Amino acid sequence: MSETARQIAIEQQVVDTVYARLEVMRAQTRQLSEEGHRRAGGGPVAGLVERDAMVLGAAARLSDLDGQEEGIVFGRLDFDDDETYRIGRLGVRDADREPLVVDWRAPAAAPFYRATPGEPLGVARRRVITCTGRTVVGLDDEVLTDTPVDGVVGEGALLASLTRERGAHMRDIVSTIQREQDEAVRAPAAGVTLITGGPGTGKTQVALHRAAYLLYRDRGRFADGRVLVVGPSTVFTTYIGRVLPGLGEDSVHLRAIGDLFDGVVATRRDCAEVARTKGDLRMVRVLTDLAWDTPPNVPDRLWGLDADDLARARREVRRRCEAAGITPNAARAQAATVLAELLDGREVPAAFLTAWWPSLTPQDVLPAQRGEWSVDDVPLLDELAEILGRPQRVAEVRPEWQRRELRSGARLAETFVLSLSLGDGWQLFAPGVATPIAQSGQSLDSGHWGAQRWAAAIILREGHQVVGWVDGFDPYGEEGHVPVLAEPLPVAQAEEPVEDTYQHVIIDEAQDLSPMECRMIARRAAYASMTIVGDLGQATHPLAAGSWPELVHRLGKRTARTLDLPTGYRVPEVIADFAARALPPGIAPTRSFRPGGRLAIRRVDDLAEAVARETGTVIAPDHLAAALHAIPVSQVKGLEYDRVVLVEPADIVAAEPRGMNRLYVALTRAVGELVILHRKPLPEQLTRA
């Protein structure tokens, strides 16, 4: 038996023990979950709470275990003092609670990523264990001590991992995270962490592993959708979408910029000129004017008031509301007041007010052009949501009595009638109109009649019945003869305001954010710590920040701790050296870890014909992409392919103000081979030696 086979057999034994233990845990978990469901049948409130807690915990545990089928154990550390332990995607203990595998995120696992020959941290040997499913298929040892270590085997885990076949989705790098990457993954959660580095330095990987790390370190704070990861496009989020579930985490919100505003999924980008306009901070003013403008199709006269009078009234409403900090969607009462003043106190019918001052959604104010919003529209919709204000929340418009009922969970007819100002109830039915009791004066008889009408209204609206009459308070709080209502509808669930802010926000490809996009993210990160990941050399947005401090500031934060990733793991040396010619002055090229690589540059007469002869992924200027069945160059950010065929660089550069940066992005997508096909002369920068 070879030494490698012997060592593999040793590790296989450990892996088998871990899986056997997981099976036991899985069976226990399933039993727990079933027990939870059975108890739920009982129904009492206390039981429900218990059920929820149990089912939730059990289900989470199950999905944890299911997600970890592949390669749970991937590392081993042997220390100078003969201590040994295995590192895995999750921590597993045996029946006596002794650790079988240490979670890669635990402090004890840090030496696996941090130890170097110069600074071994007590580690004698670091071993990477490669599994396919439950079978150990390879080992790679690195000895970090001068004293001899037995049974050393190796095949270069990092290189092996880099040369593995590429799938349609990004795979995690948990077994080969490099030291500088690990420092970025484990940087403190608080404040702003800025992770910079050239193409292929592992920024995206670090960002995702960091999300998993934060969840592990402070689950109470970050679980349940409290971490947001923002990427540049839905193609990109789909590409990286499996990394976190593979690491056992599925509670992170992963969103593309075009996907951040609820109810809209935008994938198309506007051309640079339009993007420049839409991304500019001056849009805030434009959108504010739009939000207060007269909406289309609203009535344009009311009794003696014509369209001009109404337009003037609208301006007056805006003036008063802006002075008082009231948003358009909360301004109907002010609108009523202004109109009533113009009408010498005459009360404006509710129906008119609702039509003239409707509640607006951002989509009402900024309808889709040709049936579709662009990614650059999304921050505008989000801004409009802020400017318009939410249509008043149910909780806010509910009268106090109703809120009290919702809080207590009980709807008491007597309470309903006696303890509240009946005006509240009437307001629900006919806002802005005087109540029947008020209209009928103070005589008890007509008051009684009015109360009956009022009760009928409430019956219609709320499903109550009148079961008697008592002396209570009329709509104006005066004493009167009022109905006691019964048979209420069940009390609805109290609607808690949904907080859509996060505890931690991770932004990938952050160099590309326009000022308006920054505002959209900052709105979700007002109280959040942040991880900002990017490369200024790949900035293509016409309004991209010129420096990192500027971007941090745009995101509403002040300072950042910066970590730079200096080594590129994607692009091989030959291609990286060539691509560096497209880098703007002042940006240092990335040192490539991958040796070799193949580069071919061909001048051709017919692009379509030349493309048809090639194999690999074709990347073309956007205007040629469809004809050549190619991926538009604007869509490849963050992605990578084994063999890239890049078409007509001159057109890519000419298409937009930051065309050279766009070309740099395209040149740095290839993992093995890059073929450049061009009909027009190459951009001058590429021809420089």
Ligand SMILES: Nc1ncnc2c1ncn2[C@@H]1O[C@H](COP(=O)(O)OP(=O)(O)OP(=O)(O)O)[C@@H](O)[C@H]1O
């Ligand atoms: N430590 C590592 N071990 C194995 N593979 C790695 C490691 N670091 C990075 N890689 C691989 O290198 C490639 C580039 O990584 P990634 O996409 O995270 O880089 P990036 O810096 O985000 O690139 P870009 O700036 O182009 O978006 C990926 O295939 C990734 O899996």
